[in-house]
Amino acid sequence: MSKQIKFELPESAMPKFWYNIAADLPHPPMPPLNPGTAQPISPDDLAPLFPMAVIEQEVSMEREIEIPGPVRDILRQWRPSPLYRARRLEKALGTPAKIYYKNESVSPAGSHKPNTAVAQAFYNAEEGVKRITTETGAGQWGSSLALAGSMFGLDIDVFMVRVSYDQKPYRRAFMETFGAHCTASPSERTETGRAILAQDPDSSGSLGIAISEAVELAAQRDDTKYSLGSVLNHVLLHQTIIGEEAIAQMDMADDYPDVVIACTGGGSNFAGIAFPFLGRKLRGEQDVEVVAVEPSACPSLTKGAYAYDFGDTGHLTPLVKMHTLGSTFVPPGFHSGGLRYHGMAPLVSQVVAEGLARPTSYHQVECFDAGVQFAKAEGIVPAPESTHAIKGAIVEALKCKESGEAKTILFNLSGHGYFDMQAYMDYAAGKLKDYAYPDQEVAMALAGLPVVDEAAIGAGG
DSSP, X not given: OOOOEEEOOOGGGSOSEEEOGGGTSSSOOOOOBOTTTOSBOOHHHHTTTSOHHHHXXXXXXXXXXXXXXXXXXXXTTTOSOOEEEOHHHHHHXXXXXXXXXXXXXXXXXXXXXHHHHHHHHHHHHHTTOOEXXXXXXXXXXXXXXXXHHHHHTOEEEEEEEHHXXXXXXXXXXXXXXXXOEEEEESOSSSHHHHHHHHHOTTOOXXXXXXXXXXXXXXXXXXXXXXXXXXXXXHHHHHHTHHHHHHHHHHHHTTOOOSEEEEEOSSSHHHHHHHHHHHHHHHTTSOOOEEEEEEETTSOHHHHSEEEEXXXXXXXXXXXXXXXXXXXXXXXXXXXXXXXXXXXXXXXHHHHHHTTSSEEEEEOHHHHHHHHHHHHHHHSOOBOTTHHHHHHHHHHHXXXXXXXXXXXXXXXXXXXXXXXXXHXXXXXXXXXXXXXXXXHHHHHHHHTTOOOOOGGGTOOOO
């Protein structure tokens, strides 16, 4: 039997800096806009929602930003996370490719999300914040912020997308175990939620709606801030510890990836593993191909428009330039709750728009097929979101089998699926259905995009 190979860095090798890809991109990022004036927002505009340290990171053009000591002290509980050579999966596929995966499921919450949750909780606590509101799709983010909030004495108020709230009761239980309050969204607690329920009492919810509810509550109290688990620049920044570690671990393996793959919903785990490698490419140090894998049922990169749009359904957030399906988009209730967002992180969107990453999409049943094959070979049940990355890796490995080319493939296992076993039960029972978002529905959702004169903004690329 092929032996699984594990590459572990010592605690002393954990990165001391996050990597900011904005410093190396060919064009500067387009700024967020005030929806009323269509002009770039100022840090003061964001102050009601975020602590100033986070706002400074959001707009920073510095290549490296130091990870605070107290954050590193907590991350050391599970970081550096291991990198594996998937020898048994390679053998099962009969491919000459070498497949590696970065295992982010080893965190206490079971995913990559605590990498930014701990940082954001730290910065909020440092500025005297008492309460944080947020949203969560599959529950990975809500679980991670609940965990981090308990470490820094913060009250955490989570709006969980209704379909996930019903599908994933153990994620709710995890959040509540750490003292967080979890509400199904849309809810009666906010004006946004009440308006949605008045139109559709049986609404399954969306991340866009849950964001609106969390932002609405945060803006009402001076001791409360809002926290986002993906999409924004500072969140992606905090996740680059994944790729920085992976570069060092690939060096331990005396190898380097030809292809880096991750699933994409809001973009944080993708950016986490891919951006440090892309930085090396942009600086002319080493080439790499990057593949972003999204669900066919929520295809923001492959079918959405690259345009300014609201980050939420209630239009309470600034406008950001991103790949979007339209802020009113409500996806079907497929099982990858973390990939149900209508937009994509602006930096990930820019990377794709500038040809630095290749987007692709797959249906959920074929992704679960890949996830089960991976579980049988490697002994880890992946999160439904992570099965998309596995599917992408298997596709690349089978291309190598056909061509005889022995490429090195690296993907991010963004989380485990042990709180998502209902999804696997539905898969085994043949209950999962594929849903490709029709072009006409995409066109309808995009019809209400804000009109922005980008030439008048004068910044970005």
